[in-house]
Amino acid sequence: MGFVKLSSAADCCGCSACADICPVGCIKMVPDDEHFLYPQVDEKCCINCGKCKNVCPVINSDKLKLSVSDDKAYAFVSDDVELIKGSSSGGAFSVIMDSFSDTEDEYVIFGSAFDGTEVVHKSVNSREKADIFRKSKYVQSDARGTYKKVKADLEEGKKVLFSGTPCMVAALKGFLGKEYDKLLTVDIVCHGVPCQYVFSKYLVELGEKYSSKVNCVSFRIKKDYETENPNPRTVDLVFDGGKKINLDIAGCEYLYGFHHGMFFRPSCYKCKFATPERPGDITLGDYWGIEKIKDNLNSKKGVSLVRFNTDKGKLYSEGLNEAGEVYETSYAFACDENYQLRKPAKPHRNRDSFFALLNKNGSVIESVNICKKPDTIFRKVLRKIKKIITN
Ligand SMILES: Cc1cc2nc3c(=O)[nH]c(=O)nc-3n(C[C@H](O)[C@H](O)[C@H](O)COP(=O)(O)OP(=O)(O)OC[C@H]3O[C@@H](n4cnc5c(N)ncnc54)[C@H](O)[C@@H]3O)c2cc1C
Structure with missing residues (x-):
């Protein structure tokens, strides 16, 4: 072996x-x-x-990446406030699912969903069941067996919508090895993915702290949505018995580690898809920075960035126009404002120490808290010297 x-x-x-x-x-x-x-x-x-x-x-x-000549990207915000609150960005993915499923054909939608507290790729055959795919799950989605299922559905003549990180969309395209008219692919802009183990371990530790098991998690809760300054970096956790807590990045070691690149997969820091060229028919992300050019849009409340990479993808623009506000911008501006469309995430300075500590002390909470401590001046200087020597 x-x-x-x-x-x-x-x-x-x-x-x-x-x-x-x-x-x-x-x-x-x-x-x-x-x-x-x-x-x-x-x-x-x-x-x-x-x-x-x-x-x-x-x-x-x-x-596997598509080169697109036009320089257009779109900011999208749904007219339905509940839809925006229940989505990570402006709700574009749900609207695309609506248009996709508005058909007489048999169809299947694939995406990332929670199975309890495990994150896995699943498929459903009706729009009603597809809300499980909404919202970001900040864990690598287990896709084992998924590509075979997509192929089988396409070969049976069904319409398929496949969504996932760009590496997953590229993997699917490589797996299929040919174009299918009935396949629509959506790649999401991706910061990086932690493994299921770290997430599950964190939830067990929280369970011990609160003397109850976490059975449901929802990321990207837009806390204080009604205010001018909502906080999208919070998570809701529901425990056995119904107790619910909301943690923000200051109170949640997992969110801290995620947003600071402390425990991503090694390949995420070298991601070949963190570029303007994408593999999917449509690319979706957060439209960070849109408020700089459009007054009434606030990216913290949730504004989707939509980029059409193929003619097939462009067919979905009409559905978006009908469902909310669409504002055309240049793709160059969107990429300037969105780091992950230009470069992979940077590893936290203590990324490797985090895993070493975790394997030693067995605690995600303790390991994050040790690793996030500010650097001493001595260590900063040492790191700079090391960098000069290794470059
Ligand atoms: C791990 C991760 C990191 C991200 N990092 C960034 C970033 O740095 N910059 C940025 O602009 N956008 C990032 N996003 C994407 C963004 O937050 C939204 O998911 C995207 O804009 C779609 O939002 P929406 O409102 O249209 O629909 P939503 O309803 O929020 O869409 C959910 C979509 O995300 C997919 N999805 C959810 N979790 C996963 C997962 N673990 N693996 C694969 N697919 C998943 C679903 O299948 C579905 O297609 C990230 C998403 C994830 C999951």
Whole structure:
């Protein structure tokens, strides 16, 4: 047994397309020391067909990204305030699902959903059931088996909407290996993904603190929505028995670690899809900075950034126009304001120490609190010297 050497372990995005495509089922996704899933191949049954390499979105990233000549992007805000509150940004994804499902054809929608407190890719065959995909889940979505299911649905002639991080959308395109008219792909702008282990461990620790098990989580609660200055960086946690708490970034070690890049997958810091060129028919994100050019829009309340990368994607502009306010901007401006459309996230200075501590003391809360302590001047100088020497 050995880990699949697709490029280097630090590059593997953990999409699991290689495991899905293996014709003899000899690739399994197994956790490493940091608890991220990596493909492991049973060399005894490997037939060296090379399909795992052909499907890898990291190796083939350049081929899988679309180049679009126009410089247009759109800010979108739904007319329905409840929809905005129940979405991470301005609700564009829900409106796209509405238009997609307005059809006589049989259809399937794929996206990331909670299964209890585990984050997994799921599929549903009706719009009513698809609200499980709404809102960001700040954990890597387990996509094992998903690409096979998409292919099977497309081969049966169904319409398919697939949404996920750009590496997952690129993985799907590589897996399918050809265009399907009935497939619509939506990639979301992505900061980076933590592993399920760290998230689950954090929830267990919170459960101990509050003497009850966390059974439901919702990120991106827009606290104080009615005010001019809502806080989108908060999370709702519901415990067994119904007790509910809301934590903001100052009170939630997990949110702190997430927003400071303390425990992302190593490949996220080198992400080949944190670029203006995207793999999906449509790209969705937060339209940060829109208030600089449009008075009545406040990105903290939730404004979607929408970019159409294909003609198929553009067909969804009409639905957005009917469902809310759409404001055209240049894509260059959107990219300037949105770091993740230009560059991967930077690792927190103590990222590696976080995992070392976690494996030693077993506590996410304790490890984050140690790692977030301000640096001493001595260590700052030491880091600068190290940087000069290694460059
Ligand atoms: C881990 C993560 C990091 C993000 N980082 C950024 C960022 O740095 N900058 C930025 O502009 N936008 C980022 N986003 C995207 C943004 O917050 C919104 O998800 C996006 O704008 C869509 O919002 P919406 O209001 O249109 O719809 P929503 O209803 O919020 O859309 C939810 C969509 O996100 C997908 N999704 C949710 N969680 C996951 C997951 N774990 N893995 C894969 N797909 C998921 C669902 O399948 C669905 O398509 C991030 C999202 C996630 C999940």
